[in-house]
Amino acid sequence: AQSVTQLDSQVPVFEEAPVELRCNYSSSVSVYLFWYVQYPNQGLQLLLKYLSGSTLVKGINGFEAEFNKSQTSFHLRKPSVHISDTAEYFCAVTANDYKLSFGAGTTVTVRA
Amino acid sequence: DAGVIQSPRHEVTEMGQEVTLRCKPISGHDYLFWYRQTMMRGLELLIYFNNNVPIDDSGMPEDRFSAKMPNASFSTLKIQPSEPRDSAVYFCASSATSGGYGYTFGSGTRLTVV
Numbered sequence: 001a002q003s004v005t006q007l008d009s010q011v012p013v014f015e016e017a018p019v020e021l022r023c024n025y026s027s028s029v030s031v032y033l034f035w036y037v038q039y040p041n042q043g044l045q046l047l048l049k050y051l052s053g054s055t056l057v058k059g060i061n062g063f064e065a066e067f068n069k070s071q072t073s074f075h076l077r078k079p080s081v082h083i084s085d086t087a088e089y090f091c092a093v094t095a096n097d098y099k100l101s102f103g104a105g106t107t108v109t110v111r112a
Numbered sequence: 113d114a115g116v117i118q119s120p121r122h123e124v125t126e127m128g129q130e131v132t133l134r135c136k137p138i139s140g141h142d143y144l145f146w147y148r149q150t151m152m153r154g155l156e157l158l159i160y161f162n163n164n165v166p167i168d169d170s171g172m173p174e175d176r177f178s179a180k181m182p183n184a185s186f187s188t189l190k191i192q193p194s195e196p197r198d199s200a201v202y203f204c205a206s207s208a209t210s211g212g213y214g215y216t217f218g219s220g221t222r223l224t225v226v
Contacts, residue, residue: 034214036217041219042219042220043116043203043205043217043218043219043220044203044205044215044217045217046214046215046216049214090155098143098160098162098207098209099145099157099160099168100145100157100215101157102154102155103154104154105154105155
């Protein structure tokens with residue numbers, strides 16, 4: 001079975017500063033990795049995904065993530081955050097069975 | 113496309129009552145998933161369907177929970193009888209085999225059992 005660990009439960013950051021959210025995964029087979037964002041009182045929205053190819057993946061809203069197989073990581077980054085990026089972020093993994101396993105989530109709070 | 117549509121958005125019910133949550137997936141999507149989100153346990157997969165057939169229901173907490181997908185455009189999650197510990201946000205999501213595994217989530221149903 002596959003699993004993900006999000007290393008930070010809360011990340012406070014100032015507006016226009018960079019942010020990195022850390023995600024490590026565990027699997028004995030090849031995996032596909034995802035980042036989702038959840039704004040208050042809403043469902044989850046796909047930010048980006050890694051299926052194959054380039055290990056640097058660009059997503060919506062200026063986010064990007066890098067797949068590192070040797071370190072079993074898939075960290076999410078944004079060079080300059082906005083107040084509107086305040087949300088909860090989930091890392092997720094699947095191994096070709098369409099069943100996603102989600103991490104516990106990281107709450108990002110952007111302050112002016 | 114209107115996205116994944118869930119109803120109701122909010123449900124408050126008394127312990128022991130039957131609760132039915134509804135989901136309309138995106139047209140053409142052949143996978144449908146039911147998740148439960150709580151502060152204590154995070155996002156838990158309850159059950160998922162492929163082409164209207166239940167594939168894995170190992171996440172359904174107990175026999176009080178049941179899910180059906182009578183056709184490609186409708187699914188229900190039923191709790192009978194409901195208990196206070198069932199209070200959570202229940203999400204439905206759908207995905208297409210050709211869609212690269214990305215899910216589209218509904219807005220969720222916030223269930224409160226008093």
